[in-house]
Amino acid sequence: MLEQFVLFALGGAGYQAVELAWRGTTHWTMFAAGGACLCLLQALARRHSLPLGAAALCGAAAASGVELGIGLVCRYVLHLAVWDYSTQWGNVAGLVCPLYSFYWFVLCFWVLLVLRGAENLLERPIYRIVKRTTEP
Numbered sequence: 169m170l171e172q173f174v175l176f177a178l179g180g181a182g183y184q185a186v187e188l189a190w191r192g193t194t195h196w197t198m199f200a201a202g203g204a205c206l207c208l209l210q211a212l213a214r215r216h217s218l219p220l221g222a223a224a225l226c227g228a229a230a231a232s233g234v235e236l237g238i239g240l241v242c243r244y245v246l247h248l249a250v251w252d253y254s255t256q257w258g259n260v261a262g263l264v265c266p267l268y269s270f271y272w273f274v275l276c277f278w279v280l281l282v283l284r285g286a287e288n289l290l291e292r293p294i295y296r297i298v299k300r301t302t303e304p
Contacts, residue, residue, distance in 0.1 A: 172207060179206025186275075195250045201238045205231045209276060213283035220280060227276030232269045239263030 183202020187194040208230045212223045240263065242248045254262030 175206050175210055176203035179203040179209075182206065191251075195242075195248070197238050197242055197246075197248075197250060201234050204234050206279070208234070209279050210283060213280050213287065216284075220277065220284070223280050224273050224277035227280060228269050228273035231272040231276065232264045235268075236260060236264045 180199035180201075180203035183198050183205065184194045187198055205227075209227050212218065212227050212230075215223065218226070239250065239261070242250045243261075243263075252262045253259045253265040253268065256265035256267055259265040
């Protein structure tokens with residue numbers, strides 16, 4: 169449970185940092201989107217039977233779906249227009265588009281690579297010995 173909370177918080181903060189760097193602005197709903205995305209990516213990272221590229225593609229689709237969902241809630245429930253991709257080719261309701269889904273693929277590839285690398289590092293024998301001796 170603590171791991172999921174930390175992942176959610178890191179994802180939310182990371183998403184907002186990327187938005188601030190890319191667009192110069194962000195919104196509190198993007199914290200929720202980022203948190204959900206990183207938790208989904210962690211679940212994909214643990215599926216080692218799924219090749220990295222395929223996992224990144226699934227992650228990009230999931231992130232685009234999260235953005236679409238959050239965007240619809242912002243627009244129709246909160247009556248906010250947080251972002252607008254209506255000028256982008258292939259957009260869906262101005263909330264997602266192929267270009268940004270591709271950017272998600274690239275970002276998800278990198279994040280999944282880091283998550284899998286961290287998991288492999290933590291599974292090394294020395295860590296398991298230290299973990300066993302420090303657990304109650």
